[in-house]
Structure formats: C-alpha cells, structure tokens
Amino acid sequence: DAGITQSPRYKITETGRQVTLMCHQTWSHSYMFWYRQDLGHGLRLIYYSAAADITDKGEVPDGYVVSRSKTENFPLTLESATRSQTSVYFCASSELGWLDEQFFGPGTRLTVL
Amino acid sequence: TQLLEQSPQFLSIQEGENLTVYCNSSSVFSSLQWYRQEPGEGPVLLVTVVTGGEVKKLKRLTFQFGDARKDSSLHITAAQPGDTGLYLCAGGRIQGAQKLVFGQGTRLTINP
Numbered sequence: 737d738a739g740i741t742q743s744p745r746y747k748i749t750e751t752g753r754q755v756t757l758m759c760h761q762t763w764s765h766s767y768m769f770w771y772r773q774d775l776g777h778g779l780r781l782i783y784y785s786a787a788a789d790i791t792d793k794g795e796v797p798d799g800y801v802v803s804r805s806k807t808e809n810f811p812l813t814l815e816s817a818t819r820s821q822t823s824v825y826f827c828a829s830s831e832l833g834w835l836d837e838q839f840f841g842p843g844t845r846l847t848v849l
Numbered sequence: 850t851q852l853l854e855q856s857p858q859f860l861s862i863q864e865g866e867n868l869t870v871y872c873n874s875s876s877v878f879s880s881l882q883w884y885r886q887e888p889g890e891g892p893v894l895l896v897t898v899v900t901g902g903e904v905k906k907l908k909r910l911t912f913q914f915g916d917a918r919k920d921s922s923l924h925i926t927a928a929q930p931g932d933t934g935l936y937l938c939a940g941g942r943i944q945g946a947q948k949l950v951f952g953q954g955t956r957l958t959i960n961p
Contacts, residue, residue, distance in 0.1 A: 776858075
C-alpha cells in the first residue's frame, strides 16, 4: 500500500522492557520524523532524519533510539520503557524538509505498565 | 511553557454556527501550518501561510497569518459535523532542534 504505515497500532508492555515501533513510507521522502502526542502538549519531536544514515535529536529524545539504514524505514526503539513513555507515537515524512507538508502515519498507542 | 498557545482548547457548537480558533505566540515564525486530526488517525495538513497578513480560504475555512507573523486564526463558517476534529497549528522556526513547533490543539465538536 502506498503511503506511510506504522506497526504495531497498539502495544502494551512492562516497565524495563525494550520496545521497537516501526515506520515505513513508500514515497522515498528524504525526511522522516518521530513525534509523541500527549494530552495538553500537542506533538513533541523525539528524533528526525534528513536522509538514510543521518539522524538527529529533537526536543524530547531521552530514552529513545532511532536508526535509518534504508530511506523507507525509520524504527524507534525504547531501550528500557518507563511509564512516562506511555503515549501515542506518530511517524511522519516529508519530501523537502521541515516546512514542507508532513505526511503522518496512523499512530501507535503505547501503554507501559 | 507552550511556544504556541491555541485557544480555546475545547469548543462544542451547533451545526450552522460560525467559530474562530486562535494560535498565538510571542515568537516570530517563518510560516504557519494548520492540521486537522481525526480520532485514531494522524494529522493532515489543511494549509500553510507564509506571509504576514496572508489570508487563505479553503471552502468554508478561512486562515489568516498575523501581520507580525506571531499569530494565526482559523475561522469556520456554517460549521458542519464533518468539521469535528482536533485542529493543530504548527509554526516554522529557523533555529532550534525542532523547526516545526506544534500548539497543543483545539478539540472541536460540531453537534447536529
């Protein structure tokens, strides 16, 4: 399917476990982003990538790791999940960069018990 | 502290009424985007405004960027139930780790 997909859509895990959220886009967009959405905070950027093998921190990167070995994939790993990482996570991509239209995936709702 | 403040945070009105949602900041932005997000989905871009004072219309939706590029408004005429959703503004910055900063959103409900 064309577009941007995220998996899983829902995940429940326990404190201390490692969790990986997947993101895949079919447009070959250069830029990809990971955001978390929490009530009252809007969307906060975790990490972004300007191209394959180029990643950089956003405003809330602590506790998260990303990689981008292929243009189309941008997985987000929580190395040791904490309750404060309970959130809805959105992946997005854009062709030209930050201020270009960002296309968002459907989100992953993560609960850390 | 939210860099972009949206007001109101919640708004529930009847079908056919008009409404305005505001997005305010003390910072200057190079551009301002408005997104709409429906339950269980990601945000979808509605419009981008880049020039101070710019007005863009999208059917019954009118978007305005403030003259000083610090604020924006979204006006909906004759609201319909299909307008229900979370409206997010996002400001473009030249500096900082996050070059597109989102407001916390306005949750709009249009009652039939």
